[in-house]
Amino acid sequence: MKRPITLLLSAVATLVVIVAVSLVLKGCGGVDCTINNTVTATLNFYSLSGVPVAYTDTLTVTVVGAKGDSVVLNRKTKATGFTFPLGYTSECDTFVLHYRGGWTDSLFLWHENHPYFISLDCGTAMFHTLTRAECTHTFLHQAVIAEPEINYDGKENIKLHFFAE
């Protein structure tokens, strides 16, 4: 016949094991992954004085050297900016902004590439760090790096300033 204290301790021990196993198993679940692992940079338009603006006319943006679909933005009106992926192996990517009337501007982005391990459940991705941004000056005044790290944060990475107010 076991003593009451032994019985009590056995009961507590069993409870401890049950709680521990359930907590451990629960801790292994609940995976929260992004739907798409492709990382994109975010670019917004600004006036010469730094006020956020929309490009009222139609605008198309393409990427130079694309093997597949090279169109980043297709005949968009009142665009306030756009998001775009960077090359996984290239050091500099070139984007062309096509305005009405055949006018164009080019945007050059230099970047470092970082293969990124998210987790076994969510896979891998390619993150980037912007090192330099330049542009031609048909309608564009300058390209400024706002946040160099391109990842899942969704922060604004580039400010593109037009000459116009």
Added chain:
Amino acid sequence: MAKKILSFIFLLSSLALLALPAAAQQPTLNDKQVKQTVEKGKQLLEQQKKVDDTPLFCGVYLSADVFGFVYPFFTSNGFFNNEFAVTINLKNRFQPVVEAGYGRCNTTSELYHIRYATAAPYYRIGMDYNFQYKNKKPSYIIGGARLGYSNSRYEVEAPALVDDVFGTEAPFHLVDMPCRAIWAEAVVGVRVQMWKNLHLCWSIRYKRNISINTSENGNPWFVPGFGAYGDEAVGANYSISYYFH
């Protein structure tokens, strides 16, 4: 006659003088109180003596965790920790403990075919508290805290990243990625005597990440001694101990 009266008065005065010191002493009721106080004091002294009877050094538990061997059967994580512990029993109440173990992980995800591998020792230092120290029983409930440390390196090998826009592929192979981790643990458990000096100890542990370094290539997935990477983790121990005393 007058001589007799004077003699009687003298006798009475002498008796009165003799009785004065006795009247100056405490009455019988106060004696009882003194006796009760002395008895209480004796009892307190005896109780104090009983507490003091517990020596500072009561013994040493040498423990081996077996939950690390059982854990892989419950999950498909592919990692486990195996550890040993030395616990010193002081006053049957305070139990400083040093734990050392080895954490391993070598697993491949079925979904993304990513292989993650690491293996490193880890260490913990802390103290348990016997909540039932007054009972002086070999089986009792404990609570405690730990500070953990591990310094490991991990490897991640994954299929190449395919760039759909530019049509290129970037190989993915991270080697020798450093992972230095410091964490705190809160422990609640039960130690039960099974047979003579052989004890079993069950415990659950809430772990809180204090510092686990990351890199531009991502976070570690498994940290030896801590478990799955994150701000917090929950672990369990089921150890067999031998008590030297």
